[in-house]
Amino acid sequence: MKHLAGGIQWTVFLIASSIAAPIAIAHVFGMDPVATSLFMQRTIFVLGIACLIQAFFGHRMPINEGPAGLWWGIYVVYAGMVGIFYTTSTDALQALQSGMLYSGVLFIILAATGIITKMKVLFTPAITFTYLMLLILQLSGTFIKGMMGVEEAGDHLDPVILLGSFIVLVITFIAMANKRPSISRYAxxxxxALGWGIFLMLGKTPTIAKVSDQLIQLPKMFVYGKPVWDSGVLVTAIFITLLLVANMLASIRVMEHLLEQTFQITQPDRLRQGAFASGFIHLIAGAFSAIGSVPISGSAGFVGTTRMPSIKPFIIGSTLLVLITLFPSIMAIFAALPAPVAYAVTFAIFTKMVSMAFNELDADPEKERARQAVAFGLMVGVGTMFVPAESLSQLPAVVASTLSNGLITGTILAIIIEQYMIRRRQRNSYSKM
Structure with missing residues (x-):
């Protein structure tokens, strides 16, 4: 009974930390209520499967998988390319679906060759800071427009939606900062829940779609068509995978430290197994046309607060999550969540990433080198965001897709600049010897 109660708590936590991403992505791609419900079903189904794969075959720790913020950002970026580089939203989603498969294969290659443990040298505090800040800056416009009720160019601000979004934003900040674990844990x-109720009273909630007459329905595969070759998405997938590796390594290390220091539980080193599992998880995400996932560092806070280091409740909670997704009527209810609520909650979450980014930069021992790399990365990355995508449409697809993405362009440049300065300093040190 104790493990069952803990499992239910894990299920609530998994849903709470995963629901906003598919809602927001479905909104930017203009999906109707039915498509939104099915997209959410597939994404959360894959997340539940991902947790079970990691628990049995991967790192084997109670670390929940969540929609990767990196992929989330890329989805938003590619939604802006519809009508420019992609004819329809389906074409863009088909390319991203294939990107998950590229990422899965790369994960497996990195794990098999042992490269995965050597990659951390590229992701210095300065690079992490640059990436986080560019991601935040790139998504902030989408969040603000969503909270204003502005969906397309030419739309006017909706005062009612803006008021509701502001109230939800304040509630989220208060809940996150509450000293009572029973509230902050489920902020x-x-x-x-409160935001949904507020928008219901304001008359701004979408209707609950009738997805299927069937009581139980399995998620469909390759919803947007067969996998396709897209060189631009390949470049993006390679870069995102490298960053996801760093994210995964950090999440595993944080949980290992918690289990050893707080609960005196020693974990064997299973980084490579975790990477193999992440590869298969991304292949599954691509097959089910869902968002790729990543181990979430916040799970360490959940385990520390609930005092549940055992993996059994985690497995029970993940299993319950998978079972819930098989009922279309339940998923349709979740899909009716107003998009401005998801944007407001996500906005509050991303404000925490700003402090995380500056903490990373403060940890860099080479302050001058870090600032130079960051300066180049941010100026080029942010500047690229203001270049109209139409201006690059005549370039080869791989070049256009890379240059039109300020997040990728800025971070790559920061890595190149910093590695050049490191190599130059090493050469100067050798010449003086």
Whole structure:
């Protein structure tokens, strides 16, 4: 009974930390209620499967998988390319679906060759800071427009939606900062529930779609068509995978430290197994046309607060999550969450990433080198965001897709600049010897 109660708590936590991403992505791609419900079903189904794969075959720790913020950002970027580089939203989603498969294969290659443990040298505090800040800056416009009720160019601000979004934002900040664990632990769930109620009273909630007459329905595969070759998405997938590796390594290390220091539980080194599992998880995400996932560092806070280091409740909670997704009527209810609520809650979450980014930069021992790399990365990355995508449409697809993405362009440049300065300093040191 104790493990069952803990499992239910894990299920609530998994849903609360995963629901906003598919809602927001479905909104930017203009999906109707039915498509939104099915997209959410597939994404959360894959997340539940991902947790079970990691628990049995991967790192074998209670670390929940969540929609990768990196992929989330890329989805938003590619939604802006519809009508420019992609004819329809389906074409863009088909390319991203294939990107998950590229990423899965790369994960497996990195794990098999042992490269995965050597990659951390590129992701210095300065590079992490640059990437986080560019991601935040790139997505902030989408969040603000969503909270204003502005969906397309030419739309006017909706005062009612803006008021509701502001109230939800305040509630989220209060819940996240509450000293009572029973509230702060479920801040996202509390904010979504109250926000949903507020928008219901304001008359701004979408209708609940009737997805299927069937009581139980399995998620469909390759919804947007067969996998396709897209060189631009390949470049993006390679870069995102490298960053996801760093994210995964950090999440595993944080949980290992918690289990050893707080619960005196020593974990064997299973980084490579975790990477193999992440590869298969991305292949599954691509097959089910869902968002790729990543181990979430916040799970360490959940385990520390609930005092549940055992993996059994985690497995039970993940299993319950998979079972819930098989009922279309339940998923349709979740899909009716107003998009501005998801944007407001996500906005609050991303404000925490700003402090995380500056903490990373402060940890860099080479302050001058870090600032130079960051300066180049941010100026080029942010500047690229203001270049109209139409201006690059005549370039080869791989070049256009890379240059039109300020997030990728800025971060790559920061890595090149910093590695050049490191090599130059090493050469100067050798010449003086």
């Amino acid at each position: 996202i769930l509390v904010s979504i």
